[in-house]
Amino acid sequence: MGKSPTPDREPTPEQPPPAYSPYVEPRLAAELGDVQVDGRIDVNLDSELAKSLAKVAKQQQDLSPAPEYDEALTAKGIRCDVKLNIVIQIVGSRGDVQPFIALGNALQTHGHRVRIATHDVFENFVKESYLEFFPIGGDPAQLMAYMVKNPGLIPQMKTLRSGEIKKKQVMVAEMLDGCWRSCIEDDPDTQEPFVADAIIANPPSFAHIHCAQALGIPVHLMFTMPWTTTRAFPHPLANLHSASIANVDAKTANWVSYGVVEWLTWQGLGDVINRWRSSIDLAPVPRTEGPCLAEALEIPFTYCWSPALVPKPRDWPAYIDVCGFFFSEPSSYTPPADLAEFLQSGPPPVYIGFGSIVVDDPQKLADTVIKAVEKAGVRAIVSKGWSELAGESDANIFYIGDCPHTWLFQNVAAVVHHGGAGTTACGLVNGRPTTIVPFFGDQPFWGDMVSKAGAGPDPIPHASLNPDNLAAAIKFCVTPEAASAALEISIKMQSETGVAAAVDSFHRNLPLDRMRCSIIPNQVAVWTYGSKKESLNLSKTAVSILIEHNRIDAKQLKCHAINPILIENRRWDPLTGVMSAASGTGENMLRSTGEMFYNPYKEYKRGRAARAAGASGSSQDLSRSTSSTEPASHSTKSPSDHVQSQSSPPALNRSTSEQRQDSFDTARNMVGAGMKGFGKFSATYFRGMVVDVPHAGAEGFRRAPQLYGEKPKDYGTVSDWKSGIKVGGKNFVGGMAGGIKDIIQYPIQGALADGKDGALRGLTRGALGMATKMPSGE
Template sequence: MFNITNHVVDCGGAKTTITDNGRLNIKVEKPEMMTTSPHWRRPAYKTRDTKAKIQECHATPSLNIVIQVVGSRGDIQPFVALGLALARAGHRIRIATHGTFKEFVETHGLEFFNIGGDPKRLMAYMMQNSGTQASGQIFWTNYLISTPYTVHLLLSSAYTPPPELEEFLNGPSPIYIGFGSIIVDDPKKLTLLLLEAIELAGVRAIISQGWGELGSEDLVIPPNVHFIGSCPHDWIFEKVSCVVHHGGAGTTAAAMACGKPSIVVPFFGDQPFWGSMIAKIGAGPKPIPFKKLTAPDLAAAISAALEPEIKQRAMELGEQIRNESGVDAGVTSFHHHLEHSNLSCGIVSSLPAAWKIRGTDIQLGSTGVALLVNRGLLSTDKIELLRPQKYDLNIGPRDPFSGMAFAFIDSAAEISGGLGHFGASTQELFRSIFEKGSVHSGKRSAFASSMEGIGKASINVVRAPIDISFAFTQGLHNAPKLWGDHHVELPETVEGIPTGLTAASKELVFGVYNGFHSLIMFPGQFAAHRGKRFDILPGLGFGTASCITKSLSGK
């Protein structure tokens, strides 16, 4: 057997020792090599933006960035475009999304991480629960990249169409109809509605089957309609006269970039917003919510979208968007919003900080820590993970009564679970006592399990009043949002006695202040929002309610 323990390898200034516990001990003899070696140099930031923005990018150390995206291809694609631009800026990018998109991400040269989940099931769930909002626990991250709503992040696609599609496109310009990842309960009914609308409008059409599998039933397809499978939006939209779609952010951006009018049929989420924005800027008619969609209304919308004024406006917007560089703007925005004081290692400034020396403001990267530890200048028990920002997604119940109800149900379930565990374990204990050949250790195990159950029930009996009152307070805290008072601060995070005392002192002071702020300011804001001077009296009532709830809840 070949023994590699304590084997030393000299790598030109860095010695690596394989220790007997299997770890690698890397000792860097020449720290300057890390800033002069080509391996540590960051690639130049290739951008069409200004010189000042390039210099700003160079001032940012190379970061490891994970972009997590949940949703459909239209949700993923803009982030891949942003990821490619960030990679050109010298960062290491990993896209964390569903396994369905692994090939798509890796084909563009980005790292991939599978977060699990089936996006088709997610879309089906969203269709059935369009008002549901996700909730989660506290999580920590250095930097958060949100959905790119304010810039157009476009990704060019190379595509070779099948012969049938090429042949269909040789005729008069068709319209495009596709709802992407939307899954409907009755695809046949929707397909028949679309075919009727196409006939009424007197147009040729390409219908994308999408995840909803439109046209998969045995239907008679007229010669002026052609069904297609997966096809890049930026390619197909260039070949059509207008686009009928669900109003997803990615699809909306692609249609606008190609200069095509949009007819939005929103289903849920942000889709109604994009539909209203398209109509507001004159790039399409008013959106038609899916639940109100009829063949005559869709046919009328198609005819309106093909009017010269709307087509001209869509072309102008498309030219404007194509002259912009959305991904460069996204990278610049990302760098601009970074807190540069929290970025760099204090020793190797080209690398990001990942650690902090306890009790100080000194920040170090992993390489800097390794240098100091290897030279005996720092002990590992003196450092802690650097967490510049923490986000709390648990904003609590929307009102005090539902908060109390759900807290009571949760407490009752925990108590019942503990008592049930106690009963089952006690039954097992007596069975082991009276059966022949019972093992003494088995009795002890059953006894300990029964005590665990009664302990769990007892703890939750004690905690129940605390949890219920806390939920009531959180509900009071959020209640002003119900009548439009959004001057509600996020609740403080409590992780122990010190943070609990800090949170309590802040809420005691700011609760009363914010309450009287609403009493004074909200009546006028309410009247201004309603556009009626005489609505100040109802506003005064809501302002008084805000004052009471905020003062009682602490914020």
């Protein structure tokens, strides 16, 4: 990977926008905080949800000390000799797709087959980089328009009234389906078969974990903004004001902000995702598990920013890496004569541009820029961008259209832009002081990070932008202090190899031992042959050869799940566990009850529609036969014959017989539909009463010791009846033994430490242990 950024051209209408922010009903967020003009959430840390998350954060901190941290990646130059089919799923703008182009090309050098799955409009962009392309649907232009009007998690009322929310949910459903097809369908152009062996995705694509679960393959997330809970800094979409953290320490407040944002996101998309999961034969994700699902499953994550700007937080585990921005070798560029002449005619100018941002009043923004340049006393290159900032070029201001930032930023004194991660990276790697005017998303976060590093002033929210504060920001950027800070960051970034480090991170987190074919080691195993004690993991090629030479029995082949993913419905205590399971059972029973009555009605309506269509067809046939065989004016039949022919024509006699059969079929289908609904109702009831509720109670009792500071034992996960018996047996023995041990051990320990008082405290704790662990074993 080179040290210069990927050519970052100004967007055109063929290069649209970022991913939309999910919808949640405003009343659900009212308690959590207010929404600012930039879409960020003012998190109310006094809300019930925030308080609950703070308690969880405290318990987690007490029970789980911060993981060991290493500034460098734990391994470099990882050798991966297994050749994989990798699909990279991306939802967003051209700026979101562009880093993964560099990554895809790097993965190709390791012998992998790489498919980029993203919006249709980026097909040429992907194919020009010699990568395979798969369209997932979704209209980036509509997503951009939605983001500009609704920059955060909560949409405006006019958006609710216009029905855009439903349209966006339909679009998300389309993209989820497109992401699934990108894992299993042939190449759209060459028809070459493709089945993914691994998935790389940015979080807003949302399908990643679920596709990986359905296929049993590894998944790796990569992104340019923080998405993992940390105490180091708040979520980029959350505002934490000092007044709201009076009763909560700042680190806990940061941790809570991620839970709040994730909860709001899942409230908007959970139903859409679960409906789609059912279409690929996956069970719904429990409501309590949807938020922070990637963290619960410990999905590997690579962050594509420079640790020189934002170091890796110390509470992030080893499977999360901060690798550096993704850069690639720039293409050659020759500037037009008038631009070259402007650059040579005076001191280096300041670049000002807002990329694909579309504002309501572009002329007002252009006037603000012109006045600020005049007040700051500098020369400027102004990018027209999507807003088409208009003006006449003169001695001090030059307007440009499409121009690669890679080249341009080497020839300016400072940069002013909206704060996209790619543009921020390009400015800093070239050592240019930066002013960020954020509009939405992670842009305020990058503005804050640049400011804290001293490479630019505090970010100026676009709603607050005026000639005075923009001029002051530009003056700050041209100071020696800002230039020195930007140069220091640039020197550190020059030594980073973001793409190569990301490839190493991806390879390091692969379960290579489970992926490798036992006979052809550089191929991926997709089948298992033999018994559990003695088995072979075989690739498709190996199986074909062995079957062709009659070396194995195809009936003994089983699908090999490389990376099984089990989404558990974790319980925190017996009371909430039982209530949650009972609530879920009741909801499913209510849905089944509705199906007992609604499904027969649907069958009745379907039967009526079929009979109406049949009757219409018979009438038309009779009309056609009557008119074509014998016009009434030439009829030779007697009146009685005519009446007889009209009263019982053969066609209608046949239709009546079919009608009776149709009525019988409809009645039969209605009964069947009703019985099917009753069957689901009965199955739901017995599963809930016999399995779900008791298991939830037992699991709640097992985890209850964490409520008084003791880490509960993990007896494994249940994936089938065999593992269920095994886990249940361990839980029974461990629960009974643990309860008896606690009632004996803690009083003795307390008495030895603090005498009578200690013995009483130990007796209380031992009684709690017995009251929770023994019911868990039962």
